[in-house]
Amino acid sequence: MHAIGIFGGTFDPIHFGHLRLAEEMAEGLGLARVLFIPAGQPPHRGAPRTAATHRLEMVRRAIAGNPRFELDAREVESPRPSYTVDTLAALRAELGFEQPLWLLLGADAFLELPTWHEWRQLFELAHIAVAARPGAQLLQSEVMPESLKNEVSQRQRTDGPVSGPAGSVLLRQMTPLDISATAIRDTLARHGSARYLLPDAVLDYIHEHQLYLHT
Numbered sequence: 001m002h003a004i005g006i007f008g009g010t011f012d013p014i015h016f017g018h019l020r021l022a023e024e025m026a027e028g029l030g031l032a033r034v035l036f037i038p039a040g041q042p043p044h045r046g047a048p049r050t051a052a053t054h055r056l057e058m059v060r061r062a063i064a065g066n067p068r069f070e071l072d073a074r075e076v077e078s079p080r081p082s083y084t085v086d087t088l089a090a091l092r093a094e095l096g097f098e099q100p101l102w103l104l105l106g107a108d109a110f111l112e113l114p115t116w117h118e119w120r121q122l123f124e125l126a127h128i129a130v131a132a133r134p135g136a137q138l139l140q141s142e143v144m145p146e147s148l149k150n151e152v153s154q155r156q157r158t159d160g161p162v163s164g165p166a167g168s169v170l171l172r173q174m175t176p177l178d179i180s181a182t183a184i185r186d187t188l189a190r191h192g193s194a195r196y197l198l199p200d201a202v203l204d205y206i207h208e209h210q211l212y213l214h215t
């Protein structure tokens with residue numbers, strides 16, 4: 001049974017760091033599909049700058065043409081905060097208990113994991129693949145909170161076949177791309193060029209709708 005990747009984010013806006021992470025994970029882990037799930041009300045940050053309808057449309061345009069990538073709007077359609085544990089539980093119920101699922105995270109998000117709602121449950125619901133990110137230390141480092149280190153030490157796999165529907169942790173390198181949505185928003189607010197940091201189709205949408213004109 002081919003595994004499915006689950007990639008959540010605020011995507012305000014989506015950029016090439018996100019897209020390469022998903023592409024390299026899909027290739028490396030042999031994922032049949034990657035679900036991009038924009039957060040409705042992200043639990044650990046203020047409300048996104050940009051309305052969910054715009055963030056959804058930017059993701060839709062960014063992934064168009066990649067047959068493995070799919071948009072999943074469930075979190076923005078929900079009136080509740082976007083807890084990943086709830087999203088994974090819903091997907092698990094829909095897709096069945098045998099289906100291998102991979103939660104995809106950048107290193108900065110992973111290091112925050114012990115602050116997430118019912119975070120230990122995440123390891124029961126999916127495998128977790130973490131991508132290195134410029135600026136975020138990773139890999140057995142001292143920066144990992146003790147509780148996370150303990151959880152990871154029981155579950156970490158070196159690259160190689162992973163069996164079962166959930167429960168492993170993989171820390172992976174990816175092409176380092178020092179791109180962030182924050183830097184893109186700042187660049188656009190000072191009328192700078194964000195070209196080649198995100199797909200042209202997304203940038204065109206941003207200009208059409210006059211998004212990110214102010215900090």
Ligand SMILES: Nc1ncnc2c1ncn2[C@@H]1O[C@H](COP(=O)(O)OP(=O)(O)OP(=O)(O)O)[C@@H](O)[C@H]1O
Pocket residue numbers: 008009010011012016017018021104105106107108109110131132133134177178179180181182183
């Ligand atoms: N350049 C990148 N390299 C690796 N992972 C990334 C990169 N950018 C984002 N990610 C990961 O993608 C997921 C969603 O990130 P998010 O939508 O918050 O983007 P961001 O660029 O970090 O945004 P912001 O600057 O607004 O915080 C997170 O798991 C994050 O770690």
Ligand SMILES: O=C(O)c1ccc[n+]([C@@H]2O[C@H](COP(=O)([O-])O)[C@@H](O)[C@H]2O)c1
Pocket residue numbers: 007008009010011037038039042043044045082083084085109115116117
């Ligand atoms: O479930 C939680 O408690 C939780 C706390 C912080 C972040 N998340 C999710 O992690 C993903 C990346 O978040 P962010 O803030 O880096 O865009 C996104 O899908 C969020 O909904 C989830």
